[in-house]
Amino acid sequence: MAQRFRPLMFLAFLASIGVVPSAVAQAPEPPIWVVRDDDSTVYMVGTVHMMREGVAWQSTAVADVLAEADELWLEIPDLTPPDNLGGMIMRLGFSPDQPLSSRLSAEELAGLEAILDEHQIPLESFDSLRPWFAYLQITSLVMLDAGFDPQSGIDVQIKAQAEAQGMPVYGFETFDEQFDLLSGMPDKVQLEVLRQTIADYEESQAELVEQLEGWIGGDLGVLEEGTAEIAAELPEFYEALFVERNVGFVDGIEEILAGSGTALVAVGLGHYVGPDSIPAMLEARGYTVERR
Incomplete structure (x- = not known):
């Protein structure tokens, strides 16, 4: 079966996710997860980094x-x-000694050129990108064309509301760590993701809409299906992007629970579905996780 890579999952990670439908029929009901101990409560919600x-x-x-x-x-x-x-992009996002035109098949290169031609971008300006960075650029084109704005991301909105309330804002990761994760993936994994992004370019927007429409309405079935496909067909990518990072998120949540008070955790919504999700890992460690 051909890989149907879901761009939403990858972009929920960095700062480039979030195609949503122009209208959602039902009132929004995005899921909330809750974990507690005697003196602490942690609420968990999913985010996307670009929204209309x-x-x-x-x-x-x-x-x-x-x-x-x-x-x-x-x-x-x-x-x-x-x-x-x-400087980080120049150091980690380019490989002029290994141009994409020498690493993609003739069919894949033609597909890439068609995407770039549509946006009046010459192949020469793209050819020296490393596959992971090329993937991000292509997926960003899809979303920007559809009118999505990083300034409207859910994490941006939640952070603005928190700061307006005088609430402190913390992070589990750093920008450098996220950049290193993406750029440090094996070349074969980066190339596979890029190849599927090119192949699925025309369909990706509709898939993203379906996933986020479900999430806004409280139905995570399509998102779970996409995560399962990634786990089965891109196991190394899945391990690095989801499993290892979810372990870090859960370690951090346990540290929060070791204190007292109420915290809101808001990370990419792809981290809340599947057998290796944050809720599943918390339950495996003996916590009771409630979904609202």
């Missing part, structure tokens, strides 16, 4: 949780790119 302005995603329940929380935990606390981003 004006889409109603925040339910009354999410607003209540945000109002109740004493602190907010995001993937990274500062959503503004670091000053050294350009």
